[in-house]
Amino acid sequence: xxxTLKLTVSHAPFWHNGSSISSKSRNILxxxxxxxxxGCYQYGFPAVGVVTMSxxxxxxxxxxxxxxxxxxxxxxxxxxxxIGMMLAMMMPATTPWWAVVTGTxxxxxxxxxxxxxIGANPFNPAVLAMTxxxxxxxxxxxxxxxxxxxxxxxxxxxPLVMSKSFGASAAGSFSLMNLLQGKQIGGIGSTCGIxxxxxxxxxxxxxxxxxxxxxxxxxxxxxxxxxxxxxxPELYAGPGFHLLTGYTLIGAFFLATEDSSSPVNFxxxxxxxxxxxxxxxxxxxxxxxxxxVLYAILIINLVNPLLDKIRPKAIGKGV
Amino acid sequence: MTIDVDGESAQTVDxxxxxxxxxPSLENARDFLAGLPGNPEFKVFFDTEKPVKAIVVLGVxxxxxxxxxxxxxxxNIIAVKTGIDLLCKIVGISSAIxxxxxxxEQVAKSSGAIIKTVDSxxxxxQPELITRHILxxxxxxxxxxxxxxxxxxxxxxxxxxxAYNTGKLPLxxxxxFVSKDGKKRLVSVPIGTPLQDILNEFxxxxxxxxxVIYGGPMKGISVFSTEYPVQxxxxxxxxxxxxxxxxxxxxxxxxxxxxxxxxxxxxxxNLLIRFLEAGQYEEAAxxxxxxxxxxxxxxxYVCESRIPIFxxxxxAKHTLDxxxxxEDTNA
Numbered sequence: 001x002x003x004t005l006k007l008t009v010s011h012a013p014f015w016h017n018g019s020s021i022s023s024k025s026r027n028i029l030x031x032x033x034x035x036x037x038x039g040c041y042q043y044g045f046p047a048v049g050v051v052t053m054s055x056x057x058x059x060x061x062x063x064x065x066x067x068x069x070x071x072x073x074x075x076x077x078x079x080x081x082x083i084g085m086m087l088a089m090m091m092p093a094t095t096p097w098w099a100v101v102t103g104t105x106x107x108x109x110x111x112x113x114x115x116x117x118i119g120a121n122p123f124n125p126a127v128l129a130m131t132x133x134x135x136x137x138x139x140x141x142x143x144x145x146x147x148x149x150x151x152x153x154x155x156x157x158x159p160l161v162m163s164k165s166f167g168a169s170a171a172g173s174f175s176l177m178n179l180l181q182g183k184q185i186g187g188i189g190s191t192c193g194i195x196x197x198x199x200x201x202x203x204x205x206x207x208x209x210x211x212x213x214x215x216x217x218x219x220x221x222x223x224x225x226x227x228x229x230x231x232x233p234e235l236y237a238g239p240g241f242h243l244l245t246g247y248t249l250i251g252a253f254f255l256a257t258e259d260s261s262s263p264v265n266f267x268x269x270x271x272x273x274x275x276x277x278x279x280x281x282x283x284x285x286x287x288x289x290x291x292x293v294l295y296a297i298l299i300i301n302l303v304n305p306l307l308d309k310i311r312p313k314a315i316g317k318g319v
Numbered sequence: 320m321t322i323d324v325d326g327e328s329a330q331t332v333d334x335x336x337x338x339x340x341x342x343p344s345l346e347n348a349r350d351f352l353a354g355l356p357g358n359p360e361f362k363v364f365f366d367t368e369k370p371v372k373a374i375v376v377l378g379v380x381x382x383x384x385x386x387x388x389x390x391x392x393x394x395n396i397i398a399v400k401t402g403i404d405l406l407c408k409i410v411g412i413s414s415a416i417x418x419x420x421x422x423x424e425q426v427a428k429s430s431g432a433i434i435k436t437v438d439s440x441x442x443x444x445q446p447e448l449i450t451r452h453i454l455x456x457x458x459x460x461x462x463x464x465x466x467x468x469x470x471x472x473x474x475x476x477x478x479x480x481x482a483y484n485t486g487k488l489p490l491x492x493x494x495x496f497v498s499k500d501g502k503k504r505l506v507s508v509p510i511g512t513p514l515q516d517i518l519n520e521f522x523x524x525x526x527x528x529x530x531v532i533y534g535g536p537m538k539g540i541s542v543f544s545t546e547y548p549v550q551x552x553x554x555x556x557x558x559x560x561x562x563x564x565x566x567x568x569x570x571x572x573x574x575x576x577x578x579x580x581x582x583x584x585x586x587x588x589n590l591l592i593r594f595l596e597a598g599q600y601e602e603a604a605x606x607x608x609x610x611x612x613x614x615x616x617x618x619x620y621v622c623e624s625r626i627p628i629f630x631x632x633x634x635a636k637h638t639l640d641x642x643x644x645x646e647d648t649n650a
Contacts, residue, residue, distance in 0.1 A: 005526075005544075007527075007530060007542070008529065008530040009530070009542070010541055011567075011627055011629060011630035012630075013537040013616035013620050014530065015536045015620060021624060024575075074570075118573050119571045119572050119573035259573045260573060264574065265576075265579065311585070313585060314585045316610070316611045
């Protein structure tokens with residue numbers, strides 16, 4: 001007698017811990033809202049426009065590439081939406097639509113898809129795109145000029161410009177409490193310190209980002225800023241200022257931790273973050289650019305494969 | 320619970336074994352006892368390049384959910400002792416090492432063997448890890464990899480003892496049966512019993528798309544028919560409902576590194592899998608530690624992309640082994 005029962009047959013293991021790329025993307029998107037919603041509240045509808053435009057166009061670019069390269073539709077994993085969100089978080093609320101769409105093109109197509117899609121990109125796509133935009137249309141992303149028409153109840157000057165031009169005393173005119181609460185100008189989702197920290201802590205606890213990278217990145221910034229401040233307290237701002245301004249927090253929790261472009265072993269993760277943090281402060285204090293986070297992250301992305309060679313021996317190999 | 324064979328002549332006595340069982344030796348153990356419950360392996364004793372230095376009896380189960388071997392240590396330590404003594408005698412080794420989980424250490428002491436405990440956490444009970452972590456202090460300082468270690472399950476040891484003492488070959492296999500609702504029961508069945516008989520006994524019904532696993536959730540195999548018989552080494556049978564099954568897919572590795580951090584063998588799986596997916600098995604073996612894998616299945620369990628990493632690894636090893644075998648015959 002032949003049974004017609006059809007059993008599922010597959011390879012071990014037969015359990016899975018339930019994680020997936022889409023749930024990871026969803027969680028990071030949710031965590032980023034903690035910073036994006038205060039940003040949208042601060043800058044009003046133009047900010048909402050930039051965020052939605054960025055997410056939507058990132059998804060469409062990925063869809064287009066899926067069709068052109070005849071590969072399975074991959075927008076469902078949420079990675080394109082995430083890239084769009086990250087990019088929007090770094091942009092000022094006044095960014096014109098064409099710059100947003102160009103930005104997501106650079107991020108999704110140049111930053112990710114031409115390398116083979118998710119997991120194959122050597123650089124963080126959003127950081128790469130933002131750097132290209134800033135170098136190409138500097139005036140659009142000069143926060144002081146871009147946000148000129150807004151009136152705020154706090155000091156509406158980009159803090160890093162102040163410290164760069166006028167030294168530590170200018171940096172001292174920003175109270176750390178205000179900076180933490182997001183009372184500073186900057187990218188839509190990169191100024192609200194509290195939101196970014198809460199989101200980052202949530203992601204670290206849930207294991208969606210690797211805490212080693214975030215913490216060592218912040219430690220690197222703290223240590224380097226402290227060192228500079230100690231050398232010349234007049235010229236260089238203290239560590240608290242560096243930790244709460246520019247792209248520091250979004251960089252530590254959302255950008256440097258991108259999976260594909262960061263190491264996976266313990267010591268390399270620490271070195272990667274530390275190096276990024278120190279580099280950031282060096283660019284800010286003695287480099288030509290105003291904020292060093294983006295360049296620092298691109299450079300640590302570059303050395304990531306090298307760092308990841310520091311690894312424990314597999315069992316049975318060498319003694 | 321016990322499932323019996325129908326009819327009266329449940330077991331015919333093997334006369335030729337009865338003749339030799341008065342004088343136990345390795346040769347007749349190899350000839351007669353290979354298919355006993357617990358699947359004892361005597362081949363290692365005949366490998367002249369790697370003389371067996373130690374007998375290790377596993378009173379632990381090497382996969383999750385299974386309690387078969389622990390059951391024998393807990394409830395039948397005397398039979399385990401009988402088996403160990405007999406085994407030591409025929410092999411000519413003074414004492415065996417009995418591996419048990421911590422909570423059974425006291426019970427196990429009465430066996431007279433050297434007791435070593437392992438963590439109850441998976442995958443500490445894998446023979447590879449036991450060799451590495453527990454047997455590190457080796458009396459005469461000889462390298463572990465050079466000398467052979469014979470592994471026996473507690474059940475196999477009991478069966479060997481019973482076979483020589485009674486002159487009858489035991490056929491009852493103890494199996495941990497896990498039904499769809501997650502309930503765990505121990506059942507004693509003759510080797511060769513089709514799955515359907517066990518299902519009937521427990522009133523378990525299967526539907527299309529369900530999964531039946533022989534062996535544990537991490538290392539077992541899924542079978543395609545309810546006629547599949549209980550094997551000498553089937554310690555556990557698991558029934559999974561269609562809804563409990565996670566689908567695998569072929570998304571690329573996203574380099575999240577979960578597998579690397581969970582791997583007990585310290586393999587860089589994020590790099591290894593790239594070579595395996597491309598079919599570059601030789602590079603994988605030479606550069607990325609393919610053969611260090613102890614096959615615990617953790618990497619597939621945690622994979623965010625849900626890549627069947629474990630399957631890729633086994634496929635690679637199998638392909639390389641068969642290539643090597645082909646080369647050897649052609650040489």
